[in-house]
Amino acid sequence: MASPKKGFYRQEITKTVWEVRERYRDLQAVGSGAYGAVCSATDRKSGTKVAIKKLYRPFQSELFAKRAYRELRLLKHMKHENVIGLLDVFTPDVSLDKFNDFYLVMPFMGTDLSKIMKHEKLTEDRIQFLVYQILKGLKYIHSSGIIHRDLKPGNLAVNEDCELKPRGDPYPRARVKGGGGSAAKSLQHSEIWPEQLKAQLNCLRNSPDGILDFGLARHTDSEMTGYVVTRWYRAPEVILNWMHYTQTVDIWSVGCIMAEMITGRPLFKGNDHLDQLTEIMKVTGTPTQDFVQKLQSQDAKNYIKSLPKVQKKDFAAILKHANPLALSLLEKMLVLDAEKRVTAAEALAHPYFEAIHDPEEENEAEKYDDSFDNMDLPLEEWKRITYKEVINFQPPQLPESKETAV
Structure with a gap:
């Protein structure tokens, strides 16, 4: 097995290899479902506890790839204090050719x-x-x-x-x-x-x-x-x-x-x-x-x-x-x-x-662009547009002065 990408480390959790950014430590399994597993972790950059989700083989079929893309897009769209949104998304894979896994980072809810x-x-x-x-x-x-x-x-x-x-x-x-x-x-x-x-x-x-x-x-x-x-x-x-x-x-x-x-x-x-x-x-x-x-x-x-x-x-x-x-x-x-x-x-x-x-x-959201949700695309195209979403992700800016800020 190749050595981890720079800035990443590997850890085996419930018989699955996780390869995550160095900033996320103390990984502990908290649950799993039909499509992925979730670990809690400490974000050393912010000092907060987060939840990290690893999808099971997101590109094993066009159906799985479409579901993974939609989940990523929806989470990226959500920017509200009462809705779980995305803090970070990353892949340990170094290029689109090698792109097979990505990880979603969200606030940890206890x-x-x-x-x-x-x-x-x-x-x-x-x-x-x-x-x-x-x-x-x-x-x-x-x-x-x-x-x-x-x-x-x-x-x-x-x-x-x-x-x-x-x-x-x-x-x-x-x-x-x-x-x-x-x-x-x-x-x-x-x-x-x-x-x-x-x-x-x-x-x-x-x-x-x-x-x-x-x-x-x-x-x-x-x-x-x-x-x-x-x-x-x-x-x-x-x-x-x-x-x-x-x-x-x-x-x-x-x-x-x-x-x-x-x-x-x-x-x-x-x-x-x-x-x-x-x-x-x-x-x-x-x-x-x-x-x-x-x-x-x-x-x-x-x-x-x-x-x-x-x-x-x-x-x-x-x-x-x-x-x-x-x-x-x-x-x-x-x-x-x-x-x-x-x-x-x-x-x-x-x-x-x-x-x-x-x-x-009581804020409202921008309209979610669902044009991709109803498309049938080849697997490689789902992979390409998902990789683009992962690479272009901009972390949310923390509010500086807001009543509800910690």
């Missing part, structure tokens, strides 16, 4: 919302703050023309360095640490004060899980149509493939997550597709005739018509003791008709967020 929710009851202030962060990230990716499609508590990561300051500061500052158990111990006595948190690092982001495994999925991406998202958080139009769906599929997921934060249990816990739909309709009521007419699938129309008529339930009866403004927002997010659901931008302006709503922080 835990996720599902782990935190399993180990503690979230206070109302924290629920408000966390849902606000999720919606800010969604407004950003939706404005770029992207749909996430797989929002669930396990795909919402919390920064392990996020300092959460309790009301009145009667305790030492609580930090969310990696792993659910330690997070629960450090936070169980803390009540969160949103105004104080605004000057802290905003800590909820779309997680490595969702983005690392598949990148962000777009509704026009035919390759992704078979991808199974967790059923409990899935919008009804996705479950039955009723119609060409829009970005409000993500809003439905946020509503499910928010309701679970309030009650501590999933709102719609179906055993299969049809059971999931039945659970949803027990709350939303059976669809109106107007809605049924919009469905593109005759099978779906027939199925809905065959169901017994169920009246809509009041959310106050399901989520007892919940804040009336939280219920009002949920009523607007968990609407069966996707066209009548609130958008992320509309949800952010809801009175529920009045105490923390800051329009200046």
